[in-house]
Amino acid sequence: MNNESKLDTVKGAALTNQKSTKVSHSVSFLNKKKWKEAGLFTLFVGPVLLAFILIVLIPFFTGIYYAFTDWNGVTGSVKWVGLDNFKYLFTEDKQFQTSFILTTKYTVVAIILTNLIGFGLALLVAQKLKTKNVLRTVFFMPNLIGGLILGFIWQFIFVKGFASIGQLTGISVFELAWLGDAKTAFWGIVIVSVWQGAGYIMIIYIAALQNVPQELIEAARIDGANRFQVLRHITMPLVAPAVTICLFLTTASSFKVFDANLSLTNGGPFKSTEMLALNIYTEAFVNNRYGIGEAKALIFFIVVAAITVLQVTISKKKEVES
Amino acid sequence: MGNRYTWRTSIVEILALLLGLVFLVPFYYVISNSLKPFAEILTNTSALPKVLMFDNYVNAFEKLNFLTVFKNSLIITIGSNIVLVIFCSMAAYMLVRTKKKISNIIFMTFVAAMIIPFQSLMIPLIKTAGNLGLLNSMWGLVFMYLGFGSGMTIFLYHGFIKGIPLELEEAAIIDGCTRFGVFWRIVFPLLKPITVTIVILNSLWIWNDFLLPSLVLQDPELRTIPLATFFFFGQYTKQWDLALAALVIGIIPLLIFFFTMQKHIIQGITSGSIK
Structure with a gap:
């Protein structure tokens, strides 16, 4: 188990035991931390994922669609022709x-x-x-x-x-x-x-x-x-x-x-x-x-x-x- | 089997050397004929050149526009390697260290997409690339190599990072280092062996790649070595004197790369294939 998510559960447990006055403060702290983590995740994974989606995934799936059309690449019209x-x-x-x-x-x-x-x-x-x-x-x-x-x-x-x-x-x-x-x-x-x-x-x-x-x-x-x-x-x-x-x-x-x-x-x-x-x-x-x-x-x-x-x-x- | 060098071993050795010569025969033909005038190539193909003539090389070097072409190949290969190493090591690190479902899904998608052969997506790719303005640009091509190389590169980094203990990073975080700093200062230096393997495998692939650059780079000024060789051969069909010299010129950078990096290349291929 990752130590950060462990930290989260510990905090969560602590949270329930705390008095209600402190709850709102801790929730915003947790949220902030979550956002920060998501931001870091995006920063690390995002660039290559973007390239991968644009260069590999999108062409691959549109390609499957085009296999069922009469696309000729020159005229704009793409007609569905089934099998x-x-x-x-x-x-x-x-x-x-x-x-x-x-x-x-x-x-x-x-x-x-x-x-x-x-x-x-x-x-x-x-x-x-x-x-x-x-x-x-x-x-x-x-x-x-x-x-x-x-x-x-x-x-x-x-x-x-x-x-x-x-x-x-x-x-x-x-x-x-x-x-x-x-x-x-x-x-x-x-x-x-x-x-x-x-x-x-x-x-x-x-x-x-x-x-x-x-x-x-x-x-x-x-x-x-x-x-x-x-x-x-x-x-x-x-x-x-x-x-x-x-x-x-x-x-x-x-x-x-x-x-x-x-x-x-x-x-x-x-x-x-x-x-x-x-x-x-x-x-x-x-x-x-x-x-x-x-x-x-x-x-x-x-x-x-x-x-x-x-x-x-x-x-x-x-x-x-x- | 003792360690002695027996007569049997020496016969095997001679046979092996003969086989080695057979493997080299194509190189002999290309190199020796590239040094002959055209008429001599036609009449005396198998013989050594009567006089060594380098005119073909001077000619081919100019007609290939070799300096530009070489520079293009270099920029594209180095550029792609840099972005692949930076972004894939970062991504692989985050995917290993974030124990969430999403990490697994993303990683499996990268790995699964390695199956897709290039021909299966090249047609829509060129259309998408046109819309994104990536055509006819070396940086557009580098971006594409980032996409195409990401699967294998992330896969290799992912496997390596899994074996790195967390304790080092934890200590650094307690010392007040940011995640970004932890990765670049502590984790990335540890990745050096796998980075060398990755750079070698990706370099050989990108340097020799023909189909993708032929679809992306239309401007003759942007051509890479394989592209330039292809068009040169088309233009000077049957002009073997020029064509052969061009082939040799195209191979030389690879040979230099190989002989300086031989040990790493062999290791890289062994470890890259077994994973």
């Missing part, structure tokens, strides 16, 4: 459906690869290597750079670098026009995001691996367990909480991928690699169909929120178990 936008998305808007499926596919692939490679890198640099600090830095470095610039870097690699490697080595994979074909362009985005994300995930796994007691591993080794058995039966169960964290971190970030998508392929060729976030952006700011854009954004929000709620429930459950 028409959603009906349109699920029956007519093939691009949205393709984007949705593509984003799901991309998310699954990116989660698996980022975590496998991230975990592998963590295992690698957790060994007693002479260059482990340098290696950590190297693996982590792509993560510093924002998705936009990374996408541009890889655009050059796919267009010029790969062609050159293909010419020099004759390996056919490098001779493909990676960004010119829907399938390889998809894998292009995957490669960029894995290259960026693996180092970040590695850092979290390293922290988890460092918490595995060395004695436990040594004891198992003495008992005759081989390296793989140690990994499977000792290390893996002990880093399981970190795996949960990493899985959901990558899920959320993959599902929301935008920057690398924009700079690497810009949704091309022919919108075949347009992920959801880019699809929403194009609908709103290129096609100027704000109402439909908002309907998409609402669906997007529901999916992201569902993933996050699932994450919180699972990690809470794990905490109780352990």
